[in-house]
Amino acid sequence: MTTGTALLVSATRVLRAAGVEDPARDARILLAHALGVDRSRLTLVLPDVVENHHAAAFEQAISARANRQPVAQIIGTRAFYGRDFIVTGDVLDPRPDTELLVDTALSVPFANVLDLGTGTGCILLTLLAERPDALGQGVDLSSAALSIARANAEAMQIADRAEFLEGSWFDAVATDQQFDLIVSNPPYISETEMMALAPEVRDWEPHLALSPGGDDLAAYRKIIADALHYLASGGHLMVEIGAGQGAAVKEMFQNAGFIETQVLKDLSGHDRVVAGDGPCVPHFAE
Structure with missing residues (x-):
């Protein structure tokens, strides 16, 4: 004893x-x-x-x-924005840095939100918990991750306001749907950077959610190119970014037609979120 x-x-x-x-x-x-x-x-x-x-x-x-298994995987939960989320090896461990994306999203009005690459659902479900009248959809390529997201939605008692879809980015979303807000924390670590990650990340978290493979900006190109089709007039697109990606992702936003584009820094002074507004015009205007 x-x-x-x-x-x-x-x-x-x-x-x-x-x-x-x-x-x-x-x-x-x-x-x-x-x-x-x-x-x-x-x-x-x-x-x-x-x-x-x-x-x-x-x-x-x-x-x-x-x-070097992450603590969150061992105990099965991770605190994010004041709430505990179920975590397994099938999803990314929610990071404190991602709370800036949530803060930024909560600074704008929205009645419905789309979360691309939802993982645990921590971003989408936090937004819905903070906005009790809002509805949302979460998309992920991993069926295992979606099972965790659904379990988190049930645990938070907001499953009736959250729908989860399996697919790649917008492929799973109905083509006639429009959202006031689209958010994403996509994979943004290049293939060459993967080996330099801490063992907790490199060896235990899903590589699909960490790196797009090869080019670290590939996910942003896809999301930004298609986002305006799914945004309501004057809607908002917000994405988390990695180190050194702010200028390039902001330029993508601007080239795609987004306005009021800005790069926001986290508490450590690093570029962390790029946000932009869609133009205030009828969605299918010629």
């Missing part, structure tokens, strides 16, 4: 040796999960003796983390 404190000290040592960036933080998260206690209460129970089945569950979690 051992205490929570002893387990935590040993686990932190193991994770540090494995090259985990913040071993003490991750060990605490995984111990709280194994014990079934809120993280805010962990310090209170650390002196207590840990039952064998809890200790075994913790050791299994630490082994997975030492193998």
Whole structure:
């Protein structure tokens, strides 16, 4: 029998040796999960003796983390915009940086929204949770990812306002549909950059959602080229971007006919979101 404190000290040592960036933080998260206690209460129970089945569950979690499996996959959830989302190896782990895309989207009015490459559904479902009268569609090429998105919608009790479609970008969307807002966090890591990623990303997250393969701007070209057909008059297109892509993606927006185009920076000062408005003209005007 051992205490929570002893387990935590040993686990932190193991994770540090494995090259985990913040071993003490991750060990605490995984111990709280194994014990079934809120993280805010962990310090209170650390002196207590840990039952064998809890200790075994913790050791299994630490082994997975030492193998560089992301914490969110191990515990099965990730907090995003104040809500917990189900996470598996079939979807990208929601990133705090993506919250800027949500903030930007919430700065404009919309009654319906389309999320391309929805993954966990974290962007779409957060927008619908924040706008209780809005409806939305999420598209993904991965049926496994769509299963997670649907589960998240059910858990958030907004499944009646979210429809999920399987397909590549706009291919799954009815050609006569129009949206006030289209958002996307598409794959934007080039094939050559993939090998330089941290093991947690490179080895555990779906490559389909990380890289378009080869050219890192391919997804933007496709989305931007077709977006105006699906935008209501004066609608908004917003996409998350990677490092160094702001100027190129902004130029694509402008060349496609978007107005009021801007590049927004995240809290670290990096270009993170490109947003633009469709022209205020009848959708099928000649």
